[in-house]
Amino acid sequence: xxxxGTVVADASTVYEDGAVVVDGSRIAAVGDAADLLDRYPDHExxxxxxxxxxxxxxxVHSVQSLGRGIADDTALLxxxxxxxxxxxxxxxxxxxxxxxxxxxxxxxxxxxxxxxxHLSVAHADRAFEAAGEMGIRGILGKVLMDxxxxxxxLEDTDAALAETEDLxxxxxxxxxxxxxxxxxxxxxxxxxxxxxxxxxxxxxxxxGVRIHTHASENRDEIAQxxxxxxxxxxxxxxxxxxxxxxxxxxxCVWTDDAERELLAETGxxxxxxxxxNMKLASGVAPVVDYLDRGINVxxxxxxxxxxxxxxxxxxxxxxxxxxxxxxxxxxxxxxxxVFEMAxxxxxRAAGFDDVGKIREGWRADVIGLSTDLTRATPLYDVLxxxxxxxxxxxxxxxxxxxxxxxxxxEVTVADADAIRTRAGEIARDLDxxxxx
Numbered sequence: 001x002x003x004x005g006t007v008v009a010d011a012s013t014v015y016e017d018g019a020v021v022v023d024g025s026r027i028a029a030v031g032d033a034a035d036l037l038d039r040y041p042d043h044e045x046x047x048x049x050x051x052x053x054x055x056x057x058x059x060v061h062s063v064q065s066l067g068r069g070i071a072d073d074t075a076l077l078x079x080x081x082x083x084x085x086x087x088x089x090x091x092x093x094x095x096x097x098x099x100x101x102x103x104x105x106x107x108x109x110x111x112x113x114x115x116x117x118h119l120s121v122a123h124a125d126r127a128f129e130a131a132g133e134m135g136i137r138g139i140l141g142k143v144l145m146d147x148x149x150x151x152x153x154l155e156d157t158d159a160a161l162a163e164t165e166d167l168x169x170x171x172x173x174x175x176x177x178x179x180x181x182x183x184x185x186x187x188x189x190x191x192x193x194x195x196x197x198x199x200x201x202x203x204x205x206x207x208g209v210r211i212h213t214h215a216s217e218n219r220d221e222i223a224q225x226x227x228x229x230x231x232x233x234x235x236x237x238x239x240x241x242x243x244x245x246x247x248x249x250x251x252c253v254w255t256d257d258a259e260r261e262l263l264a265e266t267g268x269x270x271x272x273x274x275x276x277n278m279k280l281a282s283g284v285a286p287v288v289d290y291l292d293r294g295i296n297v298x299x300x301x302x303x304x305x306x307x308x309x310x311x312x313x314x315x316x317x318x319x320x321x322x323x324x325x326x327x328x329x330x331x332x333x334x335x336x337x338v339f340e341m342a343x344x345x346x347x348r349a350a351g352f353d354d355v356g357k358i359r360e361g362w363r364a365d366v367i368g369l370s371t372d373l374t375r376a377t378p379l380y381d382v383l384x385x386x387x388x389x390x391x392x393x394x395x396x397x398x399x400x401x402x403x404x405x406x407x408x409x410e411v412t413v414a415d416a417d418a419i420r421t422r423a424g425e426i427a428r429d430l431d432x433x434x435x436x
Contacts, residue, residue, distance in 0.1 A: 110392025
């Protein structure tokens, strides 16, 4: 296949009249269209206004999709323990699969081709199967919760770690290595020291397995961790082994200088979720400072109950604007830096070495957008448009590993109408928690 259009190969490389050649699961060539059209005369040809690498949702909760909007205008810990966790606990295996499919459907439709997905305590295997079936790329993990957790989610530590080992054996590297595993403690508030240290031991035993958890999202959370451990959140995670190049920490809104130094020294990845942090009034993550320190910062949507969308273009816009207004500096978080966060930085956090750019020999994760829109007219700078004006609805074409998942705006790997219909049926009977 030869894809033609304005090609944004990465944050600093744009071919105004470009082309991307895909052979099998890999990118065979990228460059000026005039050259590639002559070199590949027999390839199927398609044209899109803009082509770019698939975007990376470096922290999502696909299985919370059935709780979209159930607990608006609520503080984080109340939102979580009174509403979202009871909803998760109430899902059957079949319902969990539908929830995951609904989340992946939205990702595919809006241009997210790779996810770092924080699942739930139970039925994680159904989400892994859903991801494999629908063709998305990602690192997924069963959630670990062995203290201070609501009914239906509190686990025995040894049983939870044993199930994690079993899921790694079944799914790490599955579906032609599109799907990998992340050991996934919920957060320090709901995990014992034994559980957290066990997560590190498991990750160390399995090549390529990562660790994914929440950290320092909210001041109440940090106060609870300090009360329990005598340490600040990131310091405690470092103490139990949950920092390092294989660790992805979501949020990191409230960190002090010593914690930021730990993140930088250990190569720990941070995922910024601006819409969620704003909606839950958690605060503004110090993204510019992280980047200045050399910390890899990716972007994520978090979950539909606290966003309420998985649109990655929304997060790019919010990430840039939020830093500018927080620091009263319009030069901060420019479009190119934010685009990098949404593509290559996210792929680095997820552990994929050949994802996040359109480059010869890399995996063919490509999306195509329309700019035949009033809000794309005029279009002086394509990166500015992508970060500040584009929307997930503009995505017409989604490809992962050379497989077309969405074509001309229609998802090809699943019955989208059937998924939405079933999700609506399930939602009517959900346990939505106190006063939801």
